[in-house]
Every structure is written in C-alpha cells, then in structure tokens.
Amino acid sequence: MRSRLGKIIGSPWLAALTLLVLVAVRAWDPAFLESVRLRYFDTLITSTPPTPSSIVTVNIDEAALDHYGQWPFTRSVYAHLIDDLYAHHAGIVVMNVLMTEPDRMGGDAVFAHTLERWPVILPNMPADRMKNTPRQPSLAVIGSEYLDHLVTYPGILANIPLIESRAVGVGVVNTLPELDGVNRRIPLVVAVGDHLYPSLAMETLRVAAQDTTTQIKLSPVGVDKLRIPQFGPIATDPLGRIWIDWSYSISSYSMMQLPDDFHQAIVIVGVSAAGVGNPVPTALGALWPHDVQAAVLATVMSGSTIQRPDWAEGAELLAILGLGLLVLGLSRWTYVGLGTTLLLLLGLVPLSWWAFASHRWLVDVTAPIGLLLITTLHLYGAKFVREYQQKLQIKKQFGTYLSPALVEKLQRQPELLRLGGESRVLSIMFTDVRGFTTISEHYGENVQGLTQVMNRYMTAMTRTILNHQGTLDKYIGDAQMAFWNAPLDDADHAWHAVQTALSMIRDLETFNAMIAAEGVPPFGMGIGINTGMVVVGNMGSTQRFDYTCLGDAVNLASRLEGQSKPYHVPIILGPQTAEMVRGRIPVAELDCLAVKGKSIGVRIYTIAEVASDHATFLHHYYAGQWTQALRVIPTLAAQTPVLADYYHMMQTRLEAGCQPTWTGIYTATSK
Numbered sequence: 001m002r003s004r005l006g007k008i009i010g011s012p013w014l015a016a017l018t019l020l021v022l023v024a025v026r027a028w029d030p031a032f033l034e035s036v037r038l039r040y041f042d043t044l045i046t047s048t049p050p051t052p053s054s055i056v057t058v059n060i061d062e063a064a065l066d067h068y069g070q071w072p073f074t075r076s077v078y079a080h081l082i083d084d085l086y087a088h089h090a091g092i093v094v095m096n097v098l099m100t101e102p103d104r105m106g107g108d109a110v111f112a113h114t115l116e117r118w119p120v121i122l123p124n125m126p127a128d129r130m131k132n133t134p135r136q137p138s139l140a141v142i143g144s145e146y147l148d149h150l151v152t153y154p155g156i157l158a159n160i161p162l163i164e165s166r167a168v169g170v171g172v173v174n175t176l177p178e179l180d181g182v183n184r185r186i187p188l189v190v191a192v193g194d195h196l197y198p199s200l201a202m203e204t205l206r207v208a209a210q211d212t213t214t215q216i217k218l219s220p221v222g223v224d225k226l227r228i229p230q231f232g233p234i235a236t237d238p239l240g241r242i243w244i245d246w247s248y249s250i251s252s253y254s255m256m257q258l259p260d261d262f263h264q265a266i267v268i269v270g271v272s273a274a275g276v277g278n279p280v281p282t283a284l285g286a287l288w289p290h291d292v293q294a295a296v297l298a299t300v301m302s303g304s305t306i307q308r309p310d311w312a313e314g315a316e317l318l319a320i321l322g323l324g325l326l327v328l329g330l331s332r333w334t335y336v337g338l339g340t341t342l343l344l345l346l347g348l349v350p351l352s353w354w355a356f357a358s359h360r361w362l363v364d365v366t367a368p369i370g371l372l373l374i375t376t377l378h379l380y381g382a383k384f385v386r387e388y389q390q391k392l393q394i395k396k397q398f399g400t401y402l403s404p405a406l407v408e409k410l411q412r413q414p415e416l417l418r419l420g421g422e423s424r425v426l427s428i429m430f431t432d433v434r435g436f437t438t439i440s441e442h443y444g445e446n447v448q449g450l451t452q453v454m455n456r457y458m459t460a461m462t463r464t465i466l467n468h469q470g471t472l473d474k475y476i477g478d479a480q481m482a483f484w485n486a487p488l489d490d491a492d493h494a495w496h497a498v499q500t501a502l503s504m505i506r507d508l509e510t511f512n513a514m515i516a517a518e519g520v521p522p523f524g525m526g527i528g529i530n531t532g533m534v535v536v537g538n539m540g541s542t543q544r545f546d547y548t549c550l551g552d553a554v555n556l557a558s559r560l561e562g563q564s565k566p567y568h569v570p571i572i573l574g575p576q577t578a579e580m581v582r583g584r585i586p587v588a589e590l591d592c593l594a595v596k597g598k599s600i601g602v603r604i605y606t607i608a609e610v611a612s613d614h615a616t617f618l619h620h621y622y623a624g625q626w627t628q629a630l631r632v633i634p635t636l637a638a639q640t641p642v643l644a645d646y647y648h649m650m651q652t653r654l655e656a657g658c659q660p661t662w663t664g665i666y667t668a669t670s671k
Contacts, residue, residue, distance in 0.1 A: 023317060034179060038178055038180065038182070041243075041364070044353065045362075055297055057270060058254070058267055059254050059290075074107035078095065085269075088258050094266065095269050099122075099160060100131055100157050102160055119168040120168060121170065122169075124159070124171070124173065126156055126192065128154045130156060131158065132158035134170070135170040138203070138206065138213050138214060139197070144196070151190045151241075169206065173200050183282050186292070188242060189226070199296070200293050208301075211229055223238055223240040250291065268294050307361065308361075320367065327341050334383070421536070421537030428497075428530055429470070429501065429528070430527070430558045435523060453515065453520060456511070468500040470483070473546075473547075474548065494576070494577045501607075508525050528571075529577050530556045534549040568649055590606055590646065592665050594666065608642050611635075624662045626654040633654075
C-alpha cells in the first residue's frame with residue numbers, strides 16, 4: 001500500500017491534476033489572487049512616464065488655516081478665493097468642498113453671488129440618506145430600467161439649495177475601493193433611487209465642453225455607451241468605472257500662494273490641512289480627495305482607455321492550462337522542459353508590458369506565472385522524488401551484488417537498467433568449494449568457526465567478482481552464481497568472466513596460504529562458465545523477488561561447474577565462451593559432453609596451453625579409435641603437467657571401454 005501510494009505521489013502526471021486544480025482556483029479567483037493581480041496592474045499603470053496636464057489643484061492647507069485662524073472658513077473666504085482664481089486666469093473652478101449646512105457666519109449670500117458671476121462646479125456625496133435636494137442631473141439615459149446594474153447608493157448629500165442651484169454644474173464625489181482598500185477604478189456615474197448622477201469629473205468635462213447633457217445607454221450588463229456629445233464617447237466597464245491613469249502630472253499650489261497665471265487650466269480646490277482632510281489610498285499611496293478627482297478628470301480628458309479586456313480572463317485561464325500542458329508534455333526531456341518553462345516565465349512579463357504600452361490592456365501574468373511555477377515545482381519535485389526513490393531502489397536492489405562503482409553508474413543513469421525480464425546473451429559463472437567435507441570435519445562442532453571461515457572465503461571471492469564488473473546473483477550454500485552483461489551492457493562479458501575465474505584461482509591461493517597458518521585445511525574450487533541467451537530481470541513473487549537470469553545456458557553453466565571435478569580442471573568453459581576468448585588466452589578442448597539430463601553434446605574447454613598432439617588425441621577419441629588415443633596419452637601428460645590428471649582420467653575411461661554405444665559424445669552420469 002505504501003509503495004503504491006509512493007508511486008502515485010511521485011508520479012509526474014499527478015502534476016496534471018495539480019494543474020487542473022490551479023486552473024479551477026484561478027477561475028474561482030479568491031481574494032488573494034485578485035489582490036496580487038491588482039498590485040501588478042498598479043505597477044503597469046504607475047510605470048508610465050509622467051505627462052503634463054491642464055489641470056491644477058489648489059490646497060486649503062495649514063498655511064490657510066494659520067492665516068484665517070479657524071475652520072471651517074466663512075463662505076465669503078471661498079468667494080474671495082474664486083475671485084482670485086479667475087483673476088489669475090483659471091479656466092473653470094471646481095470646489096471640492098461640500099456645503100450641506102448654512103454658513104453660521106453669514107457667508108452664503110456672498111458665496112451665492114460669486115457663483116452667479118463665475119462658473120463653478122460643486123460636489124455632491126453619496127450617502128446612506130438624502131440631505132437637501134440634489135440638483136437635477138444633466139443626464140440623458142436610455143435603458144433606465146437597468147439602473148440597478150450600476151454602482152448604487154441609498155441617498156445623496158447635496159449642498160444647501162441657495163448654493164446648489166447657482167453652480168454651473170454639480171457632480172458626485174465618491175470612491176470605490178478594491179478589496180484591498182485601494183482606489184483604482186472610479187465610477188463616472190452612480191445611481192441613487194430612480195436617478196443617475198454624473199461624477200464630478202464627468203460634470204466638469206461636460207461644462208468644459210459647453211454641452212448641456214451627458215448621454216448614457218444602459219443594457220442588462222450595465223453601461224453600454226457613455227458620451228458627452230461635444231467631447232465624444234468614453235470607454236468604461238459595465239459598472240461605469242474607468243481605471244485612473246496616474247501618469248498625468250498635476251501642478252499643486254497653496255491657496256495662499258497662487259501662481260501668476262493658470263493659463264485657463266481647470267482648477268480643483270480641496271482641503272489638505274492635516275487633521276481636517278482625509279487622504280484616500282491609491283496606487284500612488286495616500287492622496288487628497290481633490291488630487292484623486294484631478295487624476296480622474298485628467299484620465300477622461302486625455303481619452304486614456306486603460307481597460308481590462310473582456311477576453312482577458314478567458315485568455316489567462318487558457319494560458320495557464322495550455323502552458324501547463326506544454327510543460328507537462330516536455331517534462332519527459334528534463335532540460336528541454338526546464339528551459340522551455342524558464343523562457344515562458346521570462347517571456348510573459350514583457351508580453352504583458354507590451355500589451356499595456358501598445359494597447360493600454362491590463363493583462364495579468366502573475367496568476368499564469370505563479371500557478372505555472374507551482375505546477376512546474378510539483379512536476380519536477382515529483383520527478384526528483386521518483387528518481388530519488390529509483391536510486392534508493394537501485395542501491396537497495398543492486399548494492400549487494402554489484403560493485404559500488406556500477407551501482408553509482410546505475411543511479412546516475414537509471415535508463416541503463418532494464419527491469420522486468422528481457423532476453424539477452426550473458427556469460428554465467430558458477431563456483432563451488434572443493435574439499436568442504438575435510439574443512440567441516442576440521443571444525444567439528446565449532447559451527448561458528450566454520451561459519452567465519454566460510455564468510456571470509458565468500459568475501460574474498462565476491463570481491464573478485466565485483467571488481468571485474470560482474471553481477472553477483474546469489475549464494476547457494478558454499479556455491480556462488482554470477483553473470484556479466486546485465487544489468488549494464490558489457491560487450492566483452494565472456495572475457496571478463498574468464499578473467500574473474502583466473503583471478504579467483506589466484507586469490508584462492510592467497511586465501512589458502514593465510515588459513516594454512518591457522519591450521520585450516522585448504523579450500524579447493526571448481527568453476528563453470530557458459531555463454532548463451534537467457535532471460536534476465538526481476539524474478540520471483542509479489543512478496544519477494546531477485547534480479548536473476550533463467551534459461552538453458554544457466555543450467556549448462558551449473559553442470560559445467562559440476563564437471564570440473566571429474567575432469568580434474570579448476571575451470572570449464574562452454575563452447576561460446578571459449579570461442580569469444582580464443583586467441584586472447586590459450587583454450588584447450590576437453591570433450592564433447594552431454595551433461596546429465598541432456599542427450600545433445602557440447603564441446604567443453606579449459607584454460608591451458610596444450611601440445612600439438614592434443615588435437616590428434618581428440619581426433620582418435622571422437623572417432624572411437626581408442627587404441628591410437630591411448631598411445632599418445634603418456635606423452636601428452638608429460639608435456640602438459642597441468643592436465644596430467646585429466647589425461648589419466650581419460651586413459652582410465654578409454655581402457656574401460658568408454659561407453660557401449662559410442663557416438664563421439666560422452667554422457668555424464670553425475671551432475
């Protein structure tokens with residue numbers, strides 16, 4: 001269960017599920033994602049170089065309070081300020097000061113008289129109740145039944161009638177913060193009851209354009225069209241909002257230090273004295289309300305069409321899904337996938353900036369980048385976990401029967417590992433201890449001593465196998481099985497197997513010399529090596545399996561090891577092994593043998609330098625000419641001492657008549 005769960009968790013394709021979940025999260029669009037997206041839009045909008053505008057703000061600041069000595073001022077002060085502004089060649093004056101109660105100091109009449117002489121635009125403010133009677137809005141509305149689709153308020157705070165009626169225009173001053181409290185989009189119209197009211201910026205633009213009405217068409221989705229006939233259409237979202245373009249620089253002055261000439265600029269007056277005015281949070285930080293209104297007016301007048309296109313949401317979702325699937329598909333090539341992902345992540349931001357610079361489109365890349373990054377981290381994290389688990393599995397599975405260098409190579413290149421059973425040519429070796437009975441009798445009841453010496457023997461022989469790139473398959477009592485050319489390719493596997501056998505014989509001599517000093521009888525060894533096609537891979541049950549090989553070539557290798565004793569040679573090679581090493585090492589043919597259980601004979605060989613008469617001996621032997629064969633044996637035994645016991649065995653066999661029905665194949669009677 002744990003293994004299956006680990007495979008599921010480590011599967012890179014689980015990242016596909018993560019991708020779908022992330023696409024769903026983006027479609028749901030939680031507050032966190034929206035907040036990050038809005039902050040990114042702030043960066044886009046505020047990064048534009050500043051552009052001069054024909055709008056100026058005048059501040060009722062601390063210097064004004066110090067001069068007049070109280071707050072609020074009598075409205076005659078506002079009247080004198082308006083016179084001064086027009087004396088300094090203001091184009092239109094916008095008083096962003098709400099006057100909902102009569103002036104207790106009696107300045108209303110003076111201020112009303114000033115409004116009759118000069119064009120001044122005044123504010124209203126949305127509220128949860130009605131106060132005073134707002135001026136009838138100068139709006140021509142089509143589709144008034146859809147007013148509830150806009151930004152709506154229960155009531156409105158208007159100026160006192162004496163003042164409200166004498167203003168050249170009245171507009172609503174409101175803010176509409178986003179979920180993070182920052183004002184980025186301001187409605188150009190708001191609904192109160194059955195009426196629609198223009199914003200202060202829209203009313204100022206109407207007055208500046210010397211138009212009598214603002215026209216608006218509503219539809220079931222909200223604002224369809226908004227225009228001032230003498231100015232032209234104004235692009236908004238369905239709620240009638242526009243994105244404030246903060247790139248327009250607006251000059252600002254204290255009411256106590258006016259410039260010599262406003263050059264017919266629109267002048268917006270507002271309160272900025274500390275403790276009196278309340279700043280508004282914006283993308284540029286905290287700004288005074290009249291500065292925000294100035295920025296809105298500059299945005300509308302410039303025709304700036306910063307917008308979030310209708311297709312943007314769908315395009316961003318498709319980008320997350322499409323790019324995520326691309327990354328998933330390319331992940332099978334690790335570096336190609338990582339390189340492509342990096343290019344995508346680096347390319348999305350410039351693309352978004354280009355869209356804003358060229359078309360004023362607000363296209364979000366924070367969600368595609370963030371969610372694509374999460375998908376990539378999951379994907380390659382899963383690949384890392386899977387590869388790490390694979391390396392651990394390789395180390396666990398092969399650490400006991402491969403050399404550390406080969407295990408490390410498999411861990412670096414797991415693709416070299418072919419698991420599950422495949423047919424391939426291997427060179428298989430079997431070894432067995434000779435004289436084990438004598439060694440066992442030496443230790444008697446000291447089983448621990450016998451175990452220790454056997455462990456020392458096995459350690460010495462195993463070291464030799466691993467040092468020659470062999471794979472140790474298993475221990476079978478006092479026997480060993482090893483093979484070459486799996487799991488790693490070894491084009492010279494037969495040679496490495498033979499070299500291992502020769503090294504084991506030499507190492508055995510060193511081992512025997514060491515234990516002889518301890519009084520332990522010497523170990524003998526028989527080795528059989530055969531090369532042939534087998535099936536190699538993980539074999540066993542679901543509970544336990546081993547990496548091993550199966551096939552007739554394996555059985556023959558085992559039988560050859562068993563025949564090393566009757567043939568009196570330490571090493572016996574199968575025919576294909578002998579053929580693959582012939583010419584690099586002296587190989588001597590011993591017999592054509594049908595091992596026990598087989599009827600077909602195979603030529604068997606050993607490693608030895610033989611006299612030229614050896615071929616003559618074999619010729620007579622296979623032909624059944626045993627008298628002639630016996631005649632050359634004494635000479636051969638004298639010329640090749642290492643094979644003397646073999647020749648004496650063959651002499652005994654021939655003198656006994658070999659086998660009744662002779663076909664040139666000797667049938668073994670024992671394993």
